[in-house]
């Protein structure tokens with residue numbers, strides 16, 4: 001395992017962090033059906049191989065992730081890692097809620113002390129909650145009292161707002177950003193990383209594979225990989241995507257939400273290589289091609305974060321988008337796209353795009369600011385035609 005530094009005291013952290021929002025489940029979704037035995041095998045294997053940063057949150061896996069992680073970290077594993085978890089801003093209704101939630105998290109994680117604590121998913125819509133409840137001051141005090149070691153935030157909004165958030169408080173230790181080679185200018189993006197680094201914040205990266213999309217590239221991206229293989233260049237999607245991030249030395253930990261043992265082993269291999277943090281010129285050029293192709297390919301840039309869920313009317317928003325994206329790319333590639341229509345038709349009616357009543361609730365929450373209601377109309381006509 002390779003290591004970098006984190007926080008103002010330059011704590012040694014593994015370049016690969018274990019994200020606990022996509023643990024193995026019986027349903028195959030990010031719901032509460034976690035296969036605990038397998039999650040335990042994977043997380044402990046990761047720690048044994050040198051991972052020392054475990055990232056969870058109150059809301060992951062229908063609020064089960066923290067207690068599952070707490071159980072897995074028994075038997076001496078807790079002491080080997082930094083635990084990162086997050087305060088769900090949308091659940092803060094009054095000044096006592098932050099303390100209550102924090103205590104629940106310590107209980108579930110079976111620890112008095114949370115190493116890395118984040119205000120979860122800062123975006124403009126939640127800024128008044130932070131201010132009204134003095135949550136930055138609350139975090140400062142938690143750090144002062146030693147209940148947390150590092151205080152920061154995860155972020156899903158524009159670069160301009162990101163600068164405002166950083167400038168609001170000199171005491172931020174770190175920020176957590178969505179970043180990968182097809183999202184270089186999305187949200188805070190590369191500019192945000194430069195700004196955070198200049199202000200002395202450590203930077204944690206999430207969604208390095210865009211919810212798995214970059215691990216299994218489709219359409220023209222897949223064709224590019226194939227073509228390069230014919231030319232004798234054996235580029236691997238996950239390897240390139242992770243090393244593209246690690247090629248940027250100001251980034252500390254890259255969180256990967258691993259769902260299978262195979263994914264874990266693959267990531268461990270890459271994170272342990274001597275050249276893990278270097279892309280050569282040819283590889284950079286190849287990534288630039290992929291970026292161009294991607295921008296022109298998937299019509300809906302949904303990361304499957306599921307912040308929009310549950311929809312009050314039961315629509316499975318990310319699943320509809322996934323089916324439509326697959327349908328779109330396969331049709332473009334002149335491949336048989338019927339499977340997507342079949343899958344759409346086999347969904348319960350309330351989960352389909354057709355059941356969207358256009359209330360707009362999801363659009364207020366979506367970090368990607370997707371016009372979800374318009375997309376639902378498009379999906380409905382695509383699959384009903």
Ligand code: SF4
Pocket residue numbers: 311312313314315317355356357358359360361362363372373376
């Ligand atoms: S706009 Fe449609 S998909 Fe979004 S929350 Fe409302 S009903 Fe659900």
Ligand code: SF4
Pocket residue numbers: 301302303304305306307308309317318321365366367368369370372
């Ligand atoms: S629609 Fe937006 S909020 Fe919902 S899963 Fe996709 S990116 Fe996340």
